[in-house]
Amino acid sequence: MGTTSDFVKLRSAKNPKVGEWNKDYAAALTKAKKEGKFIVTAWSNGDACGYCVAAEKCMMTAAFKKWMKSQDVYFVFQYSGDKDKGKAVHDWIYVKTGLKYYPGFKITLYDVKGKAIFDKAIEGNALRNNKTSAAGAEAMIKTLDNLMKKSAPVPEPTPEPAPAAEDEYKVRLNESLTTVQVNKILDAIDKADGYCPC
Numbered sequence: 510m511g512t513t514s515d516f517v518k519l520r521s522a523k524n525p526k527v528g529e530w531n532k533d534y535a536a537a538l539t540k541a542k543k544e545g546k547f548i549v550t551a552w553s554n555g556d557a558c559g560y561c562v563a564a565e566k567c568m569m570t571a572a573f574k575k576w577m578k579s580q581d582v583y584f585v586f587q588y589s590g591d592k593d594k595g596k597a598v599h600d601w602i603y604v605k606t607g608l609k610y611y612p613g614f615k616i617t618l619y620d621v622k623g624k625a626i627f628d629k630a631i632e633g634n635a636l637r638n639n640k641t642s643a644a645g646a647e648a649m650i651k652t653l654d655n656l657m658k659k660s661a662p663v664p665e666p667t668p669e670p671a672p673a674a675e676d677e678y679k680v681r682l683n684e685s686l687t688t689v690q691v692n693k694i695l696d697a698i699d700k701a702d703g704y705c706p707c
Contacts, residue, residue, distance in 0.1 A: 511556035545621035553588040564633035567645035606630035627660035
């Protein structure tokens with residue numbers, strides 16, 4: 510039994526939920542697209558990779574678990590020991606991103622129409638700032654927080670209704686009055702300094 514074997518026990522196998530590690534990448538991705546949420550995916554080469562083990566140890570700390578629970582984010586972890594070797598997540602992270610080293614992470618945000626509005630791949634060493642255990646977890650939290658805060662769309666404030674322009678206020682004369690009657694009323698208004706003559 511190694512670090513990865515312990516770490517994979519943290520994953521939920523069914524019905525992906527926010528704030529925890531999930532195994533079902535396809536279902537988590539579908540939910541993230543439908544709900545307009547972040548999805549953070551991780552791929553590890555397992556115990557065969559010292560850097561992967563170091564990242565997993567950081568993600569197993571109480572601080573990292575607590576931070577995850579506070580996030581409205583889908584987290585997915587797969588590794589080379591999974592039945593399909595985690596091929597879907599591996600390809601999702603590494604193909605066309607330029608990422609080369611393990612472990613790899615990808616942070617993606619969708620709008621409610623399912624369109625990716627932020628997509629960033631990052632190596633595990635950079636994510637944890639080459640630190641281990643509690644210090645590494647703190648670095649990972651800080652880096653992920655910064656990426657998600659910078660990429661999250663800021664809701665635009667509801668604009669105040671513009672005041673009506675003066676020329677929008679129109680005066681319509683009473684069509685049931687004769688011109689003589691209208692002129693008489695207008696003269697009375699003038700004599701009353703613009704106030705109602707009645």
